[in-house]
Amino acid sequence: xxxxxxxxxxxxxxxxxxxxxxxxxxxxxxxxxxxxxxxxxxxxxxxxxxxxxxxxxxxxxxxxxxxxxxxxxxxxxxxxxxxxxxxxxxxxxxxxxxxxxxxxxxxxxxxxxxxxxxxxxxxxxxxxxxxxxxxxxxxxxxxxxxxxxxxxxxxxxxxxxxxxxxxxxxxxxxxxxxxxxxxxxxxxx
Amino acid sequence: xxxxxxxxxxxxxxxxxxxxxxxxxxxxxxxxxxxxxxxxxxxxxxxxxxxxxxxxxxxxxxxxxxxxxxxxxxxxxxxxxxxxxxxxxxxxxxxxxxxxxxxxxxxxxxxxxxxxxxxxxxxxxxxxxxxxxxxxxxxxxxxxxxxxxxxxxxxxxxxxxxxxxxxxxxxxxxxxxxxxxxxxxxxxx
DNA sequence: GTGGTTGATGAGACCGCGTCTCATCAACGT
DNA sequence: ACGTTGATGAGACGCGGTCTCATCAACCAC
Numbered sequence: 001x002x003x004x005x006x007x008x009x010x011x012x013x014x015x016x017x018x019x020x021x022x023x024x025x026x027x028x029x030x031x032x033x034x035x036x037x038x039x040x041x042x043x044x045x046x047x048x049x050x051x052x053x054x055x056x057x058x059x060x061x062x063x064x065x066x067x068x069x070x071x072x073x074x075x076x077x078x079x080x081x082x083x084x085x086x087x088x089x090x091x092x093x094x095x096x097x098x099x100x101x102x103x104x105x106x107x108x109x110x111x112x113x114x115x116x117x118x119x120x121x122x123x124x125x126x127x128x129x130x131x132x133x134x135x136x137x138x139x140x141x142x143x144x145x146x147x148x149x150x151x152x153x154x155x156x157x158x159x160x161x162x163x164x165x166x167x168x169x170x171x172x173x174x175x176x177x178x179x180x181x182x183x184x185x186x187x188x189x
Numbered sequence: 190x191x192x193x194x195x196x197x198x199x200x201x202x203x204x205x206x207x208x209x210x211x212x213x214x215x216x217x218x219x220x221x222x223x224x225x226x227x228x229x230x231x232x233x234x235x236x237x238x239x240x241x242x243x244x245x246x247x248x249x250x251x252x253x254x255x256x257x258x259x260x261x262x263x264x265x266x267x268x269x270x271x272x273x274x275x276x277x278x279x280x281x282x283x284x285x286x287x288x289x290x291x292x293x294x295x296x297x298x299x300x301x302x303x304x305x306x307x308x309x310x311x312x313x314x315x316x317x318x319x320x321x322x323x324x325x326x327x328x329x330x331x332x333x334x335x336x337x338x339x340x341x342x343x344x345x346x347x348x349x350x351x352x353x354x355x356x357x358x359x360x361x362x363x364x365x366x367x368x369x370x371x372x373x374x375x376x377x378x
Numbered sequence: 379g380t381g382g383t384t385g386a387t388g389a390g391a392c393c394g395c396g397t398c399t400c401a402t403c404a405a406c407g408t
Numbered sequence: 409a410c411g412t413t414g415a416t417g418a419g420a421c422g423c424g425g426t427c428t429c430a431t432c433a434a435c436c437a438c
Contacts, residue, residue: 008386029423040388045425078378113310120313121306142373149338150377184331185374188339189267197415218394229417234396 009047009057011037016054017104025112052118055109059122063129065090066151070133079139080182083151086130087178090155091171094162102163127152150185154178198236198246200226205243206293214301241307244298248311252318254279255340259322268328269371272340275319276367279344280360283351291352316341339374343367 015036019028030051034044048054069089070082077085094102109115131148135141158173166173204225208217219240223233237243258278259271266274283291298304320337324330343366350366351359 030425031423041425042389042427043387046386049425051424080377116313117306117310120309121302124305124309124312142369143377145342146370146373147377149342153334153338180331181335182377184335185377188269188332188336188371188374219396220394230396231398231418232416235415238396240395 008037008039008043012039012044012047013054013058017108020055020108020111021104025108025115052115055105055115056118056122059126062090062093062155063126065093066126066130067133070130070137073137077137079134079143079147080150080178082134082137082139083130083147083154084175084178086133086151087155087158087174088171091169091174094159094170099163099165102159103165106160106163123152123156126155146185150178150181154181197226197228197232201228201233201236202243202247206297209244209297209300210293214297214304241304244294244304245307245311248315251279251282251344252315254282255315255319255344256322259319259326262326266326268323268332268336269339269367271323271326271328272319272336272343273364273367275322275340276344276347276363277360280358280363283348283359288352288354291348292354295349295352312341312345315344335374339367339370343370 012033016028016033019033019036030044031041033054034040044054048057066086066089069086072089073082073085109119127145127148130151131144134144134147139147154174154177157177158170161173161177162168162170168176201222205217205222208222208225219233220230222243223229226233233243237246255275255278258275261278262271262274298308316334316337319340320333323333323336328336343363346366347359347362350362351357355362357365
């Protein structure tokens with residue numbers, strides 16, 4: 001048991017998404033978010049580096065999971081098999097209860113360039129982590145970068161479909177997207 | 190003839206790069222940049238949306254050039270031939286005198302996450318523009334996205350090598366990078 | 379239990395970013 | 409000579425983000 005309400009982070013996240021959706025990102029101040037969560041501005045900035053980060057902090061674990069998935073894959077795996085293992089490792093993060101949450105999150109992010117920009121940055125971070133993990137497994141730089149890019153693209157496409165309510169679980173969608181991207185890449189002329 | 194010094198934009202850009210390189214991004218205020226350019230903060234924000242944009246405004250023309258290159262390519266061109274045409278179209282932007290400038294720019298951008306983030310955003314914008322131009326030429330969505338991604342990656346790799354002083358001109362480097370990426374993508378397993 | 383420690387929180391000052399409004403003024407046309 | 413145009417300057421304003429100091433509930437040692 002904690003001495004204070006233990007879920008202040010999540011309260012702030014929910015308050016932020018609600019307010020951004022209700023009245024827009026620019027029209028919402030950090031003090032407002034904190035107040036709705038029963039906290040103050042100072043506490044908000046102790047939890048999140050800046051106003052944008054409240055919507056993205058949950059993704060920071062994904063880089064680690066992807067890298068761990070690559071590291072744990074069997075010997076002799078090809079680059080795309082390593083990427084598939086990475087996607088498998090991150091699949092556990094996506095449980096059914098979060099589909100609606102993810103959909104709301106995506107809508108809010110898409111509503112403001114400042115958030116789209118942070119999204120692009122986080123995505124680059126994911127790709128960088130995946131690429132580094134692949135290099136760690138002996139993959140050369142260029143194929144590692146390409147495989148990482150395909151993996152992150154599959155990751156995002158699968159997330160979009162999952163949030164949109166497709167019946168398959170996340171892991172199935174991610175695998176399918178990775179396969180589709182691989183086939184398309186091999187066919188490029 | 191203009192009534193005021195006509196190059197206020199470029200003066201601001203140079204002042205910003207100088208100050209960022211000398212004393213760091215965080216330690217440089219917009220008012221300082223404007224003062225070194227003989228202007229004021231208000232004028233800075235009339236020229237650039239925000240403090241970061243002063244380093245990236247020059248790239249906004251690239252999206253247009255890439256799209257025009259795709260649109261002007263001959264009928265029957267494959268996706269990667271369209272991308273190559275796009276890279277050719279943007280090559281004229283890179284003249285010898287700017288190599289050193291590009292190198293300084295790259296160093297400053299790499300020195301601060303806020304600038305790396307804007308770079309990722311601009312890169313996503315380039316890829317989106319290129320992808321849209323490819324779709325306009327009848328390329329299906331997935332291959333268009335992949336070819337655009339390869340094109341932008343080649344664009345950036347070639348720019349990095351060009352700034353680092355490799356003897357070839359930009360167009361040659363870009364073509365070589367695109368070919369290398371294509372080969373690596375086709376070989377991915 | 380008494381007292382000290384720990385750690386999350388609140389309060390509030392502070393500075394820079396970014397926006398906005400209004401005034402200024404050089405070049406141009408009539 | 410006069411009005412227009414358009415870039416600029418001046419300065420107020422609100423919010424983002426940082427920092428310091430005070431508060432206070434839970435825990436620990438004795």
